[in-house]
Amino acid sequence: MVHEPNNWGRFGPDDQRGTLNLLSPSAVLAALGAATTGEVLSLALPIRGATSSPAPTTVPHLRDRPLPQHFMSVDGGDYAAGARPIGEGLRVADDALVVTPHGTTTHMDALCHMWSGDQVYNGHPAARVRSYGAGRCGIEQVGGVVARGVLFDVPRRLGLDHLPAGHRIPAAALAEIAEPRPGDVAVIRTGWPRVWERSREEYWSGQPGLSAEAGRWLAARDVAVVAADNAAVGGLNARGTADESLADDLHLILLHRHGIHLIEMLWLEELAATGRTEFVFVAAPLRIEGGTASPLTPLAIL
Amino acid sequence: MVHEPNNWGRFGPDDQRGTLNLLSPSAVLAALGAATTGEVLSLALPIRGATSSPAPTTVPHLRDRPLPQHFMSVDGGDYAAGARPIGEGLRVADDALVVTPHGTTTHMDALCHMWSGDQVYNGHPAARVRSYGAGRCGIEQVGGVVARGVLFDVPRRLGLDHLPAGHRIPAAALAEIAEPRPGDVAVIRTGWPRVWERSREEYWSGQPGLSAEAGRWLAARDVAVVAADNAAVGGLNARGTADESLADDLHLILLHRHGIHLIEMLWLEELAATGRTEFVFVAAPLRIEGGTASPLTPLAIL
């Protein structure tokens, strides 16, 4: 049967207004000063989406999530098989992606992603987050992040390859490494993605992450984004959930109460190997209207 | 039935190697100098993916393409209807995206996207571009673009709101506006997305774009990327295809012969309104292994 038109208007210049850049222009200019060598590193996991083989399972992800699927709608094989080129001989490859970002690949959480009670961030009614997308606090509200990144390489500080699954990073461990400034992106390395190479069962046995105290410490310093290489910024137990109470839940502390965006499932190994702790951090989510998250490729400009 | 494991290896640090940043570190550093005010603008169209209503059709796209679909797998409506929160009261919204980027949203073409003969860019065999993804020249090869952007606002120069559908921009029109340097991102404004507001039929009646001569002029200047607000960098006729011969096809000139990446379907209206012609251009495609393109949100740092 037939449904009502939704109430998003027609597309026009207004659609482009009101997106939120997380820093003021002067802070952006200052952040660019953190680039000293100009080397650019990708901080994203690959999206490995072959669909009739175990391939996607070879990239770190949470257990039992719908993994990315990648399809070619026309490819070189078709021409090898005799497909007629376009016009005089133009050949093309085209594709499609099916992706559920949470838990499956590097992504940024929108402010509508998690809450308690009846309101998402800043008192917006959770009832506006519906099947058509989040009418409040969707990921399209974030225009882009251009900020100073500060790497908190906690395992390196402790002389470890990676933190153990049960480790909850205390605020003091962060404070020993650096004092972030307002508007910084705090980049938290746990090293946990390295575990995947050894064993996916071990990867799924739990995950290290920030303690609630450390989350509050970062929020008090007014960072713009907390970005981590684990799956949930906070730690996980063997069931893949958080053990914290509502008061201490890392998503609620950062995303819900302070409006601090989260980026999860980063790949930080090359960045850590450089020894650099300050750099320019750039990330721009897809403008998915009403999205709860976006897959993305954050960059570190060293 | 049961299929062979594909021959992508297990995930590990090697997966992160070999991605191509389109500029050298020193060029990146120089490009950052183009930022003067620190204002950040998104250059992406919204991804409007509601799926049981005409909504997605309200954003510019080519005719008869599979439009983005966006689904919430849990949302605020479910809690309003009585869904049990997690644990003590955590609530969550989660979603999925189905996207075919070519012709439907702002995206970057991979070097495997178009060719003639049996080889994609740089002599790689087109036969390696298969259903599992492009084994050569996939979009995951592009780590990120951090470069100087130069805006070629052609309709402004001509005193028009937008170029007419049949207009093919000559090289001289670009040369009058600016002389790009090697490694620049040439950002071409046609103004055509403004037509969508008036009439989608008019939007589909053809599209203005670069002439072959202008494409060669940009290639000769060794730009890193050509980024445009039309759908195909070159122009389109009323059937949605290009009229150029193989020798003059813009995709073949830029992508296939010179390895110059293309970004299409930009939204440049706010950028144009600022009057700025030089800025930092940052773009980072999703790391879709073997992808022919990626949706993305390019940023202009003014």
Added chain:
Amino acid sequence: MVHEPNNWGRFGPDDQRGTLNLLSPSAVLAALGAATTGEVLSLALPIRGATSSPAPTTVPHLRDRPLPQHFMSVDGGDYAAGARPIGEGLRVADDALVVTPHGTTTHMDALCHMWSGDQVYNGHPAARVRSYGAGRCGIEQVGGVVARGVLFDVPRRLGLDHLPAGHRIPAAALAEIAEPRPGDVAVIRTGWPRVWERSREEYWSGQPGLSAEAGRWLAARDVAVVAADNAAVGGLNARGTADESLADDLHLILLHRHGIHLIEMLWLEELAATGRTEFVFVAAPLRIEGGTASPLTPLAIL
């Protein structure tokens, strides 16, 4: 982040219980007696899902719906391009389908598909129809339909190729053709799919369908299913919606108030050409748990 397990139990024999066959065993046996020649006809439109071309738009559908997408994850082209076969030489083609059945292809509506107020069919709370699927009245509740089909070929009766868009079939027109028995499938031919061949704009200009009075007449005769070749059983206006009031809405009369399942977008041309008015009608929806509909291929056994 991490979500609660849903409350669907583990899979087991209980999952197979409680599905509803729309007729009693003795009625099924009687219905099989309607087969006289044994010819079998498919009553489904093709699902034409190529994804980088206008192909899907060549099959009748409602305007601006997300059309089916069909992807090959491995195919003969890959082997032509040199893909290694499995083991000694086994080759395989595999695929995936993305489908939103309402308005795009032949499908059966579940009882949860449409309602007014706060309750779906039979007083079940509409609040149980959530993002995880319909917890009440989902399409998986229908095991299968094996019944006598009765064809109401209204345009043939009127000497027309198809009914005009504004036509609303009166009860008397049905009564002149046949008197259905309880448990029959009433198959309504409007001929409207033939219009698609002439012009999709004309197909979208409105659609003929049952009048409310005819819907009540069928409900009073206790048919098991109403199956039609138009998109909504009732008629549509040029905006693709129904003009009836809530009291007279065909979906509400049949699906919501009487629990009569609907099958829409049938292809009835070959069946009509046989001149047969009674036959065995068989249809079995996919067992999509919590689905609002299922694409399917109904069969007529003549």
Added chain:
Amino acid sequence: MVHEPNNWGRFGPDDQRGTLNLLSPSAVLAALGAATTGEVLSLALPIRGATSSPAPTTVPHLRDRPLPQHFMSVDGGDYAAGARPIGEGLRVADDALVVTPHGTTTHMDALCHMWSGDQVYNGHPAARVRSYGAGRCGIEQVGGVVARGVLFDVPRRLGLDHLPAGHRIPAAALAEIAEPRPGDVAVIRTGWPRVWERSREEYWSGQPGLSAEAGRWLAARDVAVVAADNAAVGGLNARGTADESLADDLHLILLHRHGIHLIEMLWLEELAATGRTEFVFVAAPLRIEGGTASPLTPLAIL
């Protein structure tokens, strides 16, 4: 960029011609005689597609396959959250399905699904099986199956709940149970889906199935379809692949060499419990043009 129209023609009556019913009309009529009580049983596994939870993993499937995803694009939760109904008060639930049938749910294989050398069934060139779909031997060629079903309940004969993983059913075991007639659907019960309830790891440890000799025995009796409750008709090893040589591969024997369609991943427990060995078997795949398979719900009419 822009692609060529494919060479599927416009939709019309010809699209409906040439579909293959697997039996002659007289054989269909004879098959209907196998119904004695009129009870109708669904033989399909549920499609459990919730997407942000482990739900789909609770239904039997092969390891590491892309599982079905089911999304609601509007649902009762949206209305509970305040969504505006249509017109005077019509409310609607709508959804979408993403499905890769092989290895994930009850499905029918098309004749293009597996081959060796360069030709699919009956000498059709495998090179016509491309990204746009199979140009030869796609699942849309099968109009419907209405035939006598004969149940071969092998574990019951052996006094077992299910066959062990390593068991390959010999021809003699089938011959002891029944002698199928040309055009019958041979329904093979291994009982293996019952193992899933105990342990999915055990389900994945291998699977019992037909021996090559039994496959040849069925082919020699000219059955129309072989339908089984395991994943591949033949057996599987712990890697999820077949151990047979090309000469003895069950898919090649049945599908490739004899054009016998396969239906896999049936749920046969209720049917087996009835003790009935003959019945009417009805199945109708979705008319996916160029599809390698279709999910479906086969029915047994007892």
